[in-house]
Amino acid sequence: MSTTASPAAPPTLQPSLDRRRLLAAAGLGGLATAAASGEAYAAPGLDPMDLSFDIVDTQRPRDLVADRFVELRDRFGGRGPRYTVLSPSDQPGRVRRRDGRLEIGGRDPHFTLLRSTTGQRAPYASVVVQVASMSGDDERDRVYAGLVADAGDHVLAWYDAATGRAGIDVSVDGVVTELGSAEAPALTGGFRMAFSLTSSTVVVFVEGGEGLQPLVQARLDDHVDLRRPALLARYRNGFGAESGSGRTELAAVEAGYFGELGLRDPHLVTRADGTPYLRDGKAYLTFTQAGLAFFETAHWGVWTLDLRTFELEQVANLFFRREGLDAVLGDHAGHLVLDERNDRWIVTNSTWGDFSFEGVEINYTTVSTRRDLLSGVHVLRTRRLPLPLADLPSEAVGQWDPHVVRIRGRWYVAFVNARAFFNFYPALARSARGADFDDGLRLVGADADKVETEGTVMQKFGDSWYVLASNGDASPEEIRGQYPVYDLQMDQVGVLDAPHPTNIPWPMVIPVPTRNGRTRWLIVTFNGTQFEEPLLGYGTHGDVVVMEADRTTRGRQFPRR
Template sequence: MDHGTTSPLASPALDRRAILKTAGISSLAVAAAASSADAATAPGRGPTPWSLDFSVVRRQRPVDLVARGFEQLRDRFEDRSQRYERLSPTGRPGRVRLQGGHLKVTGTSFFTLFRSTTRQVAPYAAVVVDVARGGTSQGTVMSGLVKDADNYVVAWYDQAAGSVGLDVSVGGEVQTLATAEASLQRPFQLGFGLTSTTVVALVDDGSGFRPLAKGNLTGIVDLRRPAALAQWRNGFGVRAPSGTVVLDGVTAGYFGQLGLRDPHLVTRADGTPYLKDGKAYLTFTQAGLGFFETAHWGVWTMDVRTFELTQVANLFFQRDGERTVLGDHAGHIVFDDRSDRWIIANSTWGDFTGESVQVNYVTLPERRSPLRGVHVLRTRKLPLPVAQLPSAAVGQWDPHLTRIGRRWYVAFVNARAFFNFYPALARSGPGEDFTDLRLVGADDDKVETEGTVLQKFGERWYVLASNGDASPAAIRGQYPVYDLTMRQVGRLDAPHPTNIPWPMVIPVPLRNNRTRWLMVTFNGTQLNEELLGYGTHGDLIVMRADRTTYGHQFKPLPR
């Protein structure tokens, strides 16, 4: 996971760049990586990581407040098919009518909340209300989550005051978490976003959503607990001293993403890419509304010809012994056809406080595919060996699992401290499972190298990684390549667009018995960092090798 806009109530717990500035990480006199000058492919052995020259062919950034394909509520107020519970915190609800695709609320000193029947099973939600052109200029509109008349959390826009903000009511006691000045002309959209404990009010008056106010629910109400969240529904509201407030529609569902990072190809146990109908299945860390704990994990398809992206799954997690639902991410999904199971391993960034991170895992039977729909999965710790570190080491992350021969190999990252880390490799004994691991080796000369990926080129397997900005100048911005003893044998020839971009190489089989080589990574471009803080990166970057190679690196999957 690459650690590559501010509310006084909810500033990020840690900023990686600030940590690095104060950590005093000294440059090491490390020799440069082995030369890649010999670019020729050895006859009969196929390509090597350093015989391919990658260049950028596409850069894109899907930004969605409500995740496409994961809408739970979409109402244009054209009929009465969608039912709402009408609530009034003040006991004066106003008169409601549907007319010509509009919802109109009229009265004197009225306050009406509309609680839908729809909800999410994880605290990653978004609600968008379309505010119509007509109606009173004295009204306030709201979007958010509603439990009852005394319990709600909403983004609001007060047209008379020219301000936007966030309110949370618990037991009838209302707290305003944040406010900001705003002057909007109707029509516009008012958005509410929840990612873990962070809430944000956003508006779109024609140029896309922009966040204006940010708050945090910590210590007020914990919607990460399933029993609590189950009582809350997608909702919206209006209030005014007099006149009519007019709405054109409401959309709600799972929160989408501000950026995509940490691309990881879904594979079979032997490393075969999960490619179906010309589409590769990948997992991404979907950037939330703030630091690492606001992100979550999703499964996407990418057309290997057009690079079009489509989200197909949302994955959330509960850990053994814990009740909260978290957005853990930065991991790998493997289908093990020998055991008819899915293996899901990721990193516990979902509640990151700067104390520790570990690799967790869960297995699912084949019929419970994680590649479609919404899942809340319970994980446990993967017992990775501690590579040349004391037991007090702070973390391990970025797992990649592959079965080579009769052994499982797991590449991962070891951390001495936040953020001072290096790549490592473990493997099982012959015939043992991926949970029975012993250390093979580690490159503990590195101080900021992560994004570990196991990839086969030709007849050989390699571990790929990425050197960050805190690396010594001689190796900074490189993708080191290791053999299966963790000896560095070269480096990947590809652009390095951010601090630590993952080198996710994808061998694509072609019909003419050749292989096209793609690489998917990301950059560190933030969105609205001045309010949301660090963590909203990045742009997705697709690269392609300068040539195809003979033969199929992996046998294509059946259609």
């Protein structure tokens, strides 16, 4: 279930498509793909302050079930998938397919759950049920969607037409707890109801006048921890109905990996030397995909950005198991690097996946390039990256937003260091010449005068490398809303000339090579637009914002590949 909204659209999961499709300027229509050697790079004198950026596109993907990550789709025609019929009340209704409908019913009270053979490898899931008609019973008339282990163990969202309420139940060893319920629109047929889980937070969505709307949010804490992989493996996508009598008819069900309510923290996928990973006219980026609540409900995915139309498409889901922790988490806000010289991927990210104001670290792993991290679903094991702490101007309580690049035989890691939550500033570490990125990193410098500056990225302009970051709303007034630019000694040399659309947007600059030997410059960032914040709280932002420089520049930033 995929939709795209403009910032002005109402908070619905079915907004209209409203994005600016820009044709490339004359001579800029294609990306270079042929190999070349000894090619001249961009003008040596170019620096980031020579460019001025304006917003050219804003969009908002929202997906309860990510398009490429559907595990179950059944329109109830023909034979269809197989289900195990369960009944928590030991009174299952009759189940049959007929004329593109799934009928669940009987003259007597019945409670029927259908457990599919499909599930997810991480606790990021949605199950969406299309209801053709309810049974009409005036005491109990429910439809269910969620994750089902057996008749006594399940997590379910429900809608009850008899009471006009929707809610969330969890059952453990047959003991059912209602986690919450709320009034819902009066619906009898031709509507959708959905269950979504991100980490430990569950939300029930019911279709009203503006598409699927969240009605109840609850946490599974103290009931069942589906972040534990062995426990999650028992649960499968499921759905069902309960009624005092009569027949419930379902028109379709779709289930799979949860998508996003918003996207933020864009970060280019690069090669080890910083070359953007571009293929078939598209850039590959990682995004933090906003979940159903605060930072711990988000997760990390790989997306492509069409460099002409700016169309976004998710191509991979990345989840993590940290060293010493029995949980699958959605750690995010990091950098994915293709290190071809060493036949590996370098994966670094920030441990926001279980954030509870007790600290954030930068974790990492390396993976053989035989594993395609730009496609499919991956659960990766990570450990802490040994970044310098003692040499920093103040003791850190957290580190996040890593960017890794190899420059002239040394690995550089840009990151954020926090002296307190939330009081943080950018820093830069470097390896010894010939050493690996995780071996003996030493501090190059840090801008400890900053108090709310993050989103560190590195980019090459002309023949020099720079560190870019973003000053948030808590910064002193004279620098608030700026993108500071640093050299590789972490001395600030200027400010990027670009809009600053939210508190701390990332200045993810993309140098795009063109067929006529020039470079087109984009920035991909995000804004702070939330989705249903009164119910879901802060953390569901943002819209993806694309900016373009006022001019192209001579030469290419990196060799053609």
